[in-house]
Amino acid sequence: MTTPDVYVIGGYQTDFGRNWTKENKHFSALMREAVTGAMQSADIPAGDIESAHVGNFAAELYCMQGHLGAFFTEVDPAFSGLPTGRHEAACASGSIALLAASAEIEAGRYDLQAVVGIEQMKTVASSLGGSYLGTAAWYEKEAEGIDFPFPKLFGKLGDEYDKRYGLADEHLAEISRLNYDNAKLNPNAQTRTWYMNKEHALARDDMNAEVGGRIRLADCSQVTDGAVCVFLASREYAENYAAERGLSIDDIPRIKGWGHNTARLLFEDKVKESREAEYVLPHVRSTITSAMERAGISDVFGEGGGVKIDGIETHDCFTTSEYMAIDHFGITAPGESWKAVEEGVLEIDGKMPINPSGGLIGAGHPVGATGVRQLLDAHKQVTGTAGDYQIDGAKNIQTLNIGGSGTTSVSFVVGV
Amino acid sequence: MSNQRSLEHVVVLGANGTMGFGSAALFTQAVPRVTFLARTRAKAEEGLAAAIAQVRSNSLASRSDVGSYDDDLAAALATADLVFEAVAEDPAIKGPIFDLIEAHRRPGSMVATVSSGLSINGLAAGRSDDFRANFCGLHFFNPPNVITGTELIPNADTDPEVLDFLETFCRTRLGREMVRTEDTPAFAGNRVGFKVLNECAQMAEDLGPMLVDRIVGPYTGRALTPLATIDLVGWDVHRAIVDNVYENTKDEVHETNKLPDYMAKLIDQGVLGRKTGGGFFKRAPKGSDEGDMVLVPATGDYVPQSSITLPDMPYVDEIADLYSQGRYVEGLNVLCDAKGAEAALARKVMAGYIAYSFERVGEVCESITDIDRIMGMGFNWAPPSVLVDTMGTANAVKMIAEAGLSVPAALADAAPGTQFFNHPTTNAGRFFVAA
Numbered sequence: 001m002t003t004p005d006v007y008v009i010g011g012y013q014t015d016f017g018r019n020w021t022k023e024n025k026h027f028s029a030l031m032r033e034a035v036t037g038a039m040q041s042a043d044i045p046a047g048d049i050e051s052a053h054v055g056n057f058a059a060e061l062y063c064m065q066g067h068l069g070a071f072f073t074e075v076d077p078a079f080s081g082l083p084t085g086r087h088e089a090a091c092a093s094g095s096i097a098l099l100a101a102s103a104e105i106e107a108g109r110y111d112l113q114a115v116v117g118i119e120q121m122k123t124v125a126s127s128l129g130g131s132y133l134g135t136a137a138w139y140e141k142e143a144e145g146i147d148f149p150f151p152k153l154f155g156k157l158g159d160e161y162d163k164r165y166g167l168a169d170e171h172l173a174e175i176s177r178l179n180y181d182n183a184k185l186n187p188n189a190q191t192r193t194w195y196m197n198k199e200h201a202l203a204r205d206d207m208n209a210e211v212g213g214r215i216r217l218a219d220c221s222q223v224t225d226g227a228v229c230v231f232l233a234s235r236e237y238a239e240n241y242a243a244e245r246g247l248s249i250d251d252i253p254r255i256k257g258w259g260h261n262t263a264r265l266l267f268e269d270k271v272k273e274s275r276e277a278e279y280v281l282p283h284v285r286s287t288i289t290s291a292m293e294r295a296g297i298s299d300v301f302g303e304g305g306g307v308k309i310d311g312i313e314t315h316d317c318f319t320t321s322e323y324m325a326i327d328h329f330g331i332t333a334p335g336e337s338w339k340a341v342e343e344g345v346l347e348i349d350g351k352m353p354i355n356p357s358g359g360l361i362g363a364g365h366p367v368g369a370t371g372v373r374q375l376l377d378a379h380k381q382v383t384g385t386a387g388d389y390q391i392d393g394a395k396n397i398q399t400l401n402i403g404g405s406g407t408t409s410v411s412f413v414v415g416v
Numbered sequence: 417m418s419n420q421r422s423l424e425h426v427v428v429l430g431a432n433g434t435m436g437f438g439s440a441a442l443f444t445q446a447v448p449r450v451t452f453l454a455r456t457r458a459k460a461e462e463g464l465a466a467a468i469a470q471v472r473s474n475s476l477a478s479r480s481d482v483g484s485y486d487d488d489l490a491a492a493l494a495t496a497d498l499v500f501e502a503v504a505e506d507p508a509i510k511g512p513i514f515d516l517i518e519a520h521r522r523p524g525s526m527v528a529t530v531s532s533g534l535s536i537n538g539l540a541a542g543r544s545d546d547f548r549a550n551f552c553g554l555h556f557f558n559p560p561n562v563i564t565g566t567e568l569i570p571n572a573d574t575d576p577e578v579l580d581f582l583e584t585f586c587r588t589r590l591g592r593e594m595v596r597t598e599d600t601p602a603f604a605g606n607r608v609g610f611k612v613l614n615e616c617a618q619m620a621e622d623l624g625p626m627l628v629d630r631i632v633g634p635y636t637g638r639a640l641t642p643l644a645t646i647d648l649v650g651w652d653v654h655r656a657i658v659d660n661v662y663e664n665t666k667d668e669v670h671e672t673n674k675l676p677d678y679m680a681k682l683i684d685q686g687v688l689g690r691k692t693g694g695g696f697f698k699r700a701p702k703g704s705d706e707g708d709m710v711l712v713p714a715t716g717d718y719v720p721q722s723s724i725t726l727p728d729m730p731y732v733d734e735i736a737d738l739y740s741q742g743r744y745v746e747g748l749n750v751l752c753d754a755k756g757a758e759a760a761l762a763r764k765v766m767a768g769y770i771a772y773s774f775e776r777v778g779e780v781c782e783s784i785t786d787i788d789r790i791m792g793m794g795f796n797w798a799p800p801s802v803l804v805d806t807m808g809t810a811n812a813v814k815m816i817a818e819a820g821l822s823v824p825a826a827l828a829d830a831a832p833g834t835q836f837f838n839h840p841t842t843n844a845g846r847f848f849v850a851a
Contacts, residue, residue: 015843022639024850029742033845036742041840074741184591187841192591193564197445199475207472387841388588 006102006255007238008414009044009112010383011230011376012037016190016364019122020225027063027120028071034116034227035075042231043245046078049231050110054086055097055117056368061132062123072116089262090136091317092403093117094228094371095410101232102255111237117372118227129223133367136404138265148211151220153267153405154318155213160271160280161323162214165335169214172319173201174341176218179316179355182348183362185388190224190364219319221359226366228373250416253382256396257295257413259287267405278334285328287409288400295396295413300330300352309413310394311353311381313374315402316360325400326354348391356381356389371401371410378414421526421581427451427496429485429513430503432463435530438560439502441467444479446589451492452482460484470561485516493520500554501529505656514539518547526578528554532606533660536599540571548573554582555603556592557794558649565794566592567603593793597781601664602657604780605790609797610657612769615672616642617654617679619761621713625696626724631762634849635735635747637798647695651679651688668822669772678713685716694718729758739850747848748807752815760818766803767819770812773800774824784826785838792839798847801836806844809834 014033023029031054039046052072059065069084087097094117101113121129133150134143143149161167180196183189200208201218208216233241238252263270263283270281279285292298292309302308312329316322326337331345331352340346346354357363357377360370378397380386391397396415402408426443430436431452440463444450452467454460460482468476483492493499499521503513510531517527523546529539536553543551553569560566566586570579579596586592597604612632620628620643629641638645646654655675662673689695698709698718709718731754738747751762773787781787788799804812809830816823830836837844 015846018843018846023846023848024736024740025742026740029740029845029850032742033843037843185588193561195441195445195471195473195476195561197473197475197479199478200473203473203475205474207474 004106004108005235006105007233007235008253008255008375008379009231009233009238009241010038010042010379011228011372012041013188013228013373013376014226015188016224016226016366017188017192018225020120021122027059027065027118028074030118030120030225030227031071031116032075034118034229035072035114038114038229038231044112044231046076048112048237049079049082049114050112051082051101051104052079052084052114052116053097053101054084055088055094055115055372056086057088057090057093057119058132058135058367059120061135062119062121062129068118072114088368089408090403091315091365091367092371092401092408092410093368094373095375095399095401095412096371096408098230098232098371098375098412099258099260099410102258105232105234108234111234113232114229115232115372116227116229117369119366119368120225121223121366122225126223133223136407137267141266142405150405151212151215151318153212154320155215156267157280157318157324157406158214158320161320161335164280167323168338170202171338171341172214172219172323173198175316175319175322176201176361178346179322179359179362181362182356182389183358185348186357186363187387189358189362190222191358191362215318215320221317221361221365224364224366226364226369226373228369228376230372230376230379251383253379253414253416255412256415257291257293257297259289259291259294259411260409261287262408263406265404265407270406279328280324281328281406284324284400284402284406284409287411288329288398291398291411291413295415297396297413300398307396309352309396309398311356311391311397312400313357313377313397314354314359314400315370316355317365317402319361321402321406322354322359322361324406329398329400348389353391356386356391358389371399374399374401375412375414378412382414382416421497421577423447423497423585425449425451425495426498426500427453427492428500428502429453429489429517430501431482432459433502433504435556435558435560436502437463437467438470438558439500439530439556440480441471441476442556442560442590443500444476446585448479450480451488451496452480453485453489453492455485457482457484457487470559485513489516490520493517493525494522496522496525498526498528501527505531505533507534510534510539514543518543521547525550526582527551528582530554530556533602533656535601536569537571540573545573549575550578552579552582553599553603554586557605563794563796564591564593565595565605565790565792567595567597567605567790567794569597569599569603571599593789595781595786595790595794597786597790598779600780601661604776604787605794606657607661607780608769608773608776608787608791609795610654610661611669611672611772612765613642613646613654614658614675615765615768617646618672618676620696621676621678624712624724625710626721627726627758630726630729630732631758632765633732634851635732635739635751636762636766637803637847637849639796639849643696647689647697649689650691651683651695655679655683668775669768672768676713678716682716697721727758729756731756731759736850739848742845744806744845744848748803749811752807752811763815764819767812767815767821770800770803770827771816771819771821771824774826777826784836788837789839792842792847796847798844799837801838802844802847805835805837
């Protein structure tokens with residue numbers, strides 16, 4: 001049985017540099033701007049949308065607000081009565097919403113779905129916010145009473161690499177430098193005016209303070225406020241959409257493959273499980289390879305003559321997570337991510353660009369929005385609309401979105 | 417002319433001033449070597465220290481060196497790819513500095529001035545062909561590490577390749593929003609922005625600063641209110657800009673650009689805004705029991721802000737509530753329909769801003785999008801096109817006509833449904849502050 005195709009019609013991202021609390025704005029304004037912006041930019045009438053999925057991590061904590069699917073109906077009078085819901089899987093919440101929406105299209109229930117990834121986080125001080133983020137781990141065991149638990153968990157990921165293969169700070173600093181540089185090209189990136197260079201990322205002083213083991217400020221993505229809305233469509237809807245605009249169905253990107261795995265919660269359990277394995281986080285590897293397999297791609301570089309991945313939007317919540325992604329995508333052999341960093345492979349004009357958008361480190365990480373932002377950036381790349389951060393001739397882009405310490409992983413291959 | 421330009425070495429003159437060290441800091445992000453120059457080495461070192469404190473990175477020092485005009489300028493300019501001049505806005509100071517640049521610069525090296533007031537053609541006059549071909553205005557707004565809007569202004573002889581190079585470099589490496597303008601007084605951003613600010617300063621003479629900043633408050637599309645803005649930029653800077661425009665232009669709002677007499681008097685007494693402890697508003701010293709104070713323009717005295725009673729303006733709260741939910745169209749429509757003298761004044765200022773912006777197209781820059789970008793990213797104000805699109809062209813036309821102003825042709829003749837704001841990567845919503 002062949003699975004029906006799911007098309008990505010386009011969408012809209014709010015500027016991740018904005019602080020909605022400073023603008024005195026409610027969560028509903030964030031939702032409204034993302035959805036109305038998406039309808040405008042993709043030229044979709046409100047009446048076409050049949051259902052909506054909202055990805056969000058912790059609005060109950062940050063905004064004292066639950067029942068987020070219902071907020072979709074506030075955006076436009078035409079939405080009153082639509083089926084909506086909310087999905088949560090920590091930092092992978094946005095991708096889980098995408099998976100649910102795409103499954104409903106595959107099942108033939110709906111022809112056009114809105115997926116909103118959304119998080120408002122600047123409502124609280126960073127230390128309290130850091131504690132809220134700790135609920136993405138096993139809170140009592142890994143986060144309770146610890147300042148900024150997540151940098152420490154991802155510091156341990158670096159330590160594990162160091163133990164198995166060796167790891168130099170210089171390569172992590174270079175990952176930070178590249179994400180910040182790319183973010184300068186992205187008008188929606190949180191850090192586009194921030195000061196960064198490799199020397200700063202390597203500095204071991206109080207201006208680049210330690211936040212968790214080997215993780216320093218420059219190694220971290222930063223929380224922010226942001227929302228992204230994309231539209232997923234059935235083939236029938238996409239064909240009509242294309243025809244009305246003088247396009248071919250082949251011009252409309254589709255989700256060619258997906259992967260989804262959930263590992264055990266505790267970081268130490270994950271590491272224990274992988275002790276004899278080739279990859280430090282085998283379930284992340286499996287998520288990546290299953291998305292590629294579903295897309296008919298055997299290897300990230302298309303070796304052996306197959307289709308290749310032209311660029312990656314990965315989950316770099318910390319430099320160590322991107323370092324992990326490099327070998328898990330198969331860009332290098334396990335433990336050799338440093339080679340890709342040194343050889344310029346990951347630059348926008350390199351052999352396998354990673355995070356042309358600036359990723360989480362450069363573009364910002366409004367937790368529930370990130371997975372949807374990655375999919376929208378993949379859409380921009382394969383439609384040639386990424387502006388200054390466009391990868392020349394990109395046809396297939398793969399995403400990797402991770403919740404917790406490598407716990408829930410989701411990957412999509414988006415292509416034309 | 418080589419199309420293989422690169423920026424390996426930038427020399428900043430006047431690197432001890434706020435704009436000088438702020439710009440130098442910006443360049444260190446993307447340029448391997450930046451030289452901070454000032455009258456003395458000690459002053460240049462102060463600039464470097466201030467730059468490090470501003471961007472919070474010691475790495476800046478490893479890409480920087482310092483020196484004085486007398487001892488180090490000649491050697492520094494011999495290898496500079498870009499000479500960035502940020503000395504005081506005084507022809508008597510700039511003239512000799514330009515002589516030094518001319519004498520020591522490498523042929524083909526670029527020269528940019530951050531001047532916001534002086535004519536770029538005037539500064540280029542009498543210089544060599546090579547100097548003029550490589551010289552332009554590069555107007556960062558203060559503080560450049562926060563405000564991305566940047567104006568690029570050619571002189572009559574600037575090589576287009578120099579402009580293209582600087583525009584691309586600043587956009588892609590320094591994260592700047594680049595806007596090309598004509599060499600007209602105050603260029604584009606300050607011409608439009610300070611017209612509005614000065615209009616508010618004129619209104620304050622009768623209404624008082626607190627009422628003016630309430631009427632032209634955040635709900636009209638700005639994070640910082642107008643008179644608080646003048647206090648922040650400095651009354652002397654305000655005077656220099658509006659005097660320049662008043663003396664060197666003759667447009668339809670000429671008298672609106674005339675500095676109010678009460679400001680001139682107070683400036684002469686040393687009132688320059690926040691940097692001298694107060695302007696329109698004066699904060700109570702920390703730990704004191706006194707409340708914040710406000711200026712009485714007619715007398716030059718300060719009275720407690722708590723002694724001023726403002727009229728009830730319920731429509732402002734209604735708009736703020738709608739904005740807080742992202743309902744910007746409905747919010748602006750409340751302003752369009754609101755009754756009362758205060759709402760009428762708010763509409764008058766907004767209408768004046770929109771009309772003045774549209775009328776300047778073709779004079780100060782090529783398109784309304786250029787003015788939109790510099791007002792949005794240089795002033796952090798709702799760009800005129802965003803206001804028109806959000807309230808609807810018909811409402812904007814009505815607002816301008818009711819203010820007694822002539823309706824710009826671009827608005828009067830617009831086809832129904834025309835959207836004027838053409839900058840899809842900018843969230844228009846960010847300009848509607850819910851307060």
